[in-house]
Amino acid sequence: HLVESGGALVQPGKSLRLSCSASGFRFDDFAMSWVRQVPGKGLEWISGITWNGANRGYADSVQGRFTIARDNDQNSLFLQMDSLRVEDTAIYFCTKDTSVGLRGGMDVWGQGTTVIVSS
Amino acid sequence: IVMTQSPLSLPVTPGEPASISCKSSQSLVHSSGYNCLDWYLQKPGQSPQLLIYLGSTRAAGVPERFSGSGSGTDFTLKISRVEADDVGIYYCMQALETPRTFGQGTKVEIK
Numbered sequence: 001h002l003v004e005s006g007g008a009l010v011q012p013g014k015s016l017r018l019s020c021s022a023s024g025f026r027f028d029d030f031a032m033s034w035v036r037q038v039p040g041k042g043l044e045w046i047s048g049i050t051w052n053g054a055n056r057g058y059a060d061s062v063q064g065r066f067t068i069a070r071d072n073d074q075n076s077l078f079l080q081m082d083s084l085r086v087e088d089t090a091i092y093f094c095t096k097d098t099s100v101g102l103r104g105g106m107d108v109w110g111q112g113t114t115v116i117v118s119s
Numbered sequence: 120i121v122m123t124q125s126p127l128s129l130p131v132t133p134g135e136p137a138s139i140s141c142k143s144s145q146s147l148v149h150s151s152g153y154n155c156l157d158w159y160l161q162k163p164g165q166s167p168q169l170l171i172y173l174g175s176t177r178a179a180g181v182p183e184r185f186s187g188s189g190s191g192t193d194f195t196l197k198i199s200r201v202e203a204d205d206v207g208i209y210y211c212m213q214a215l216e217t218p219r220t221f222g223q224g225t226k227v228e229i230k
Contacts, residue, residue, distance in 0.1 A: 033219075035167075043159070043167060043210055045219040057217025098172055103149060103214045105157040105172025107179070112166060 002094045007113030014084055018113060020077040020094030025108070028052070028072035031097035033106060034079050036090040036115075044090075047079060051100040062088075084117045091115075120144050120213045124222035130230045131201045139225045141194045141211035147174075148191060148215075155215035158187055158196045161224075162207040171196065172214075203229055 006018040018034070033048035046059045047068040056068050067080040077094055091112040098104035121144040131137045147155045154174030161167040169178040171187035174194065184199040198205060206229055211222040 042208075042224045043161075043212075043221045045212070045221065048217060048219070057219075059218040093166060098169075098178075102217060102219070103153075103155050105169045105178060105214070106159075107169045107172075109166040109168065 002096060002108055002110035004092060004094045004110045004113035007092065007115045009116045009118065010084055011119050012084060012086055012117055014117075015080070015082045016084060016115060018079040018081065018092055018094075018115070020079075020110060022075045022077065022094075022096065025096065027070075027075040029100065031100055031102045031104075032070060032077045033095045033097065033102070034068065034077075035093045035095055035106070035109075036088075037093070037112075038090045046092075048097070048102045049077070050102060055102070057102060081115070084115075086117050089115060089117045120147075120216065120220050122211055122213055122220050122222040124209075124211055124225050127223060127225055129225055129227045131198075131205075131227055132230050133203055134200050137198045137201050137205075137227065139196045139209055139211075139227075141189075141196070141222050143192045143194075143213055146191045147194075147213050154190050154194070155213060156187070156189070156194050157212045157214055158185075159210045159212065160205075160207050161210065162204075165207075167210065170209075201227075201229075 094110040095106035096108035158171040159167040208224045
């Protein structure tokens, strides 16, 4: 079970931090990711982190602006979003991988949290 | 890695088979021998759900009528007998390397 929070209406150039609270599984046994979707459009994987946080990956569209992190003691995943752009407007999903690394499928998805970047 | 799905729209008849193609711009075979290719279904108004991972492994709870096949750069998702509940948008995604990338999606609708 994954529950995202932190979505909001924010101005371009500002920052926002998304959180994802996990339950029902051993959090530190699995990699985690963030996937976003503009309503009516396709899916975009934007960031992932391995089980221990040692390896992280980003989409080119957010590289250098977004930072993924996790707190295994708190069963939580985070996405720090800086220098937000209008094109970052989307629903952001937190996902759980089927393995410790980022090569398996994403078998648990949250309901999503909405980020709107607008002046 | 660029993922290309076809068709983008697929009208189906309940009880009939259906298939979706997914092609990658480079091989998705990992050094372990697995194909790092997943299939997802997003039903209307819902979050996506995992159907198939590592090319051909059905996720927990996924009906046997769904199967994944292929290797290298060419993959196929097959539904042996379509049911009304199978409508939605199907996505393939490569998990060989980051950034992971999705196909454009295939919208499956009942005729």
